[in-house]
Amino acid sequence: MKKGLTTAILHADRQAEIEHGAVHKPMHTAVAFGYRTARELAAVFQGEKAGHVYGRQGNPTSQALEAKVSLMEDAVGTVSFGTGMAAVAAVFLTLLKRGDHVVSSKYLFGNTNSLLQTLEGIGVEVTLADATDAPQIEAALKPNTRMVFVETIANPRTQVADLEGIGALCGARGLVYVVDNTMTTPYLFRPKAVGASLVVNSLTKAICGHGDALGGAVSDTGLFDWSAYPNIAAAYRKGNAAGWGLQQIRKKGLRDMGGTLSAEHAHRIARGAETLGLRMDRACDNAMRLSQWLAAQPQVAAVHYPGLAGHAEHERSARLFKAFGALLSFELKDGVDCFALLDALELVIKSSHLGDARTLAIPVAHTIFWEMGPAQRKDMGIADSLVRVSVGIEDYADLQADFEQAFARLAG
Incomplete structure (x- = not known):
């Protein structure tokens, strides 16, 4: 039976067995995770077996939250971060290289705008364009363009991007289409419906809703062909290509950069998401x-x-x-x-x-x-x-x- 979003979120934890029959996934504060055999530990490290290797890359509490966000966004997977800006930064810094070009809406959250300036400083080309009109995004594309980044509703002037037109454009050109859904939330809109490759949410905002926890998330809609993306490292080009992009974001964004969401904040956000x-x-x-x-x-x-x-x-x-x-x-x-x-x-x-x-x-x-x-x-x-x-x-x-x-x- 298909459930409404609120019902699905309320009962998301109970889709898998919960310790001691708890209604909510308990908060796990452990940093280290042990295994019975060294081979089992190695299998987890190499991605051949599900499990946790170190708290910097996540824990059972953040994993439960990621499952809820994936459910909300109708995504194939989600990686959570310590803040929304950490999530945005992870997308840019793990998927773009020197010499690449990204096109972004010029109507951007101030900190994201500042981050794009940082990208320019390390050799990534950036073009800002009027995202309310897809032809203006198209005019900004170059042969080295890898990604287009937009927000659903701009903060603070509330311009609304041409989400459908840009989605069609990115799909035809094979570009990674990143949509920041923070202002609408998956309750009002799912960017997957317009062809988004990745969806960013600042979990700090309405998904948490109570101003008492920082967090961010990147969700993969499953629509982008990562096997054709040249910037995926050789280490992550194994198994099902559908998971390559998110795997690289998780490994480099959490393991290498340390933008980890704490268990306490993951627990608060998961609880807030219910309402x-x-x-x-x-x-x-x-x-x-x-x-x-x-x-x-x-x-x-x-x-x-x-x-x-x-x-x-x-x-x-x-x-x-x-x-x-x-x-x-x-x-x-x-x-x-x-x-x-x-x-x-x-x-x-x-x-x-x-x-x-x-x-x-x-x-x-x-x-x-x-x-x-x-x-x-x-x-x-x-x-x-x-x-x-x-x-x-x-x-x-x-x-x-x-x-x-x-x-x-x-x-x-």
């Missing part, structure tokens, strides 16, 4: 209502939210996503101080985090995108007055009342 659907339904509904209310306020110049009919990619979002997400941003009219507005909020927390159960807000140009400088912020459509809001699950009336009293204090 992902419930939280996203509430947060998306709150975001839709709040965006409509903000758009009617005299101090607001513009509201950016895919659920609004005037959003440039509204129709695309409605077609692809179950709902429009829990992130919105808005610009204030000239003369309205974004710092004063934020300071007037009493319920909403001033914070840089996303996907929390609580509503969070931040002045974008002065904080998380400050390092980019005014020229790049302008190219990304980030105004100096832009306020980003990660909408939580509070009672909607309380959220609106908080913004209402804050605007009233500015006017008065």
